[in-house]
Amino acid sequence: MNPAVPSQVPALLLAAGRGERMRPLTDSTPKPLLAVQGLPLLEWHLQALQDAGVQRAVINTAWLGSQISERFTDVFGLHRLLDGRKPLSISYSHEGVDFGGALETAGGIARALPQLGPVFWLAAGDVFAPDFVFDSGAVQAFAASDRLAHLWLVPNPAHNPRGDFGLSPEGLALNLAPGDPAPRYTYSTIALLRAELFALPWCDIPAGNPQGIQAPLAPLLRRAMDQGRVSAEIYPGRWTDVGTPERLAELNR
Secondary structure, eight states, X not given: OOTTSOSOOOEEEEEOOOOGGGTTGGGTSOGGGSEETTEEHHHHHHHHHXXXXXXXXXXXXOTTHHHHHHHHTTEEOGGGGGGTOXXXXXXXXXXXXXXXXXXXXXXXXXXXXXXXXXXXXXXXTTEEOTTOOOOHHHHHHHHTSSOSEEEEEEOOOTTOTTOSBEEOTTSBEEOOOTTOOSOOBEEEEEEEEEGGGGSTTTOOSOTTOTTOOOOOSHHHHHHHHHTTOXXXXXXXXXXXXXXXXXXXXXXXX
């Protein structure tokens, strides 16, 4: 293995959203702490990261963010060490404390960037993907490429029938024009990213986002796709965007 390419990299888990569509459940509980099959949604990702050997995660918070840091503290998985796993250290990017609210996806990533590294995992804390493996081999392949992002796509769910991005036979994510008949898939919210994506010419937010600029991720990805700098693959496992009380109830039946 090339010593310049790490076998694993840190992860950023997005947990800052208000969860408006989940109300009233999220009036007193942040959406990433809602229980799915007996565990908080966010804990499924933390377990998978620990299982894969990831040793450091950052969680961004805003709405009821203190509940998340109180629940997970600064280390995860001490109760699982007897199984040969290493603990997962956790730090936080408290957007609600710093700026009074969430910074959207790209704004939140830019804010947390100083706590990450040149390559990092990304996953949304309100997505249930229990079969996903944060594979070190994927890290190796991505870090050795010139891509700025590698996305995992899923077949379009009922609530997003038109999908988000196309996929070329060569494994490039495609920013398809509105009238393009090519198949589209839904972005799972799981990705490998380079910090370089959050600098010029792709992103104009200053390093560390000291002003708390709100910005979405999709426009950055589309710019990079237009230059052939985003790869993708289909994730075939179970996946649910837990965006409504009905979807949560279905998972818990």
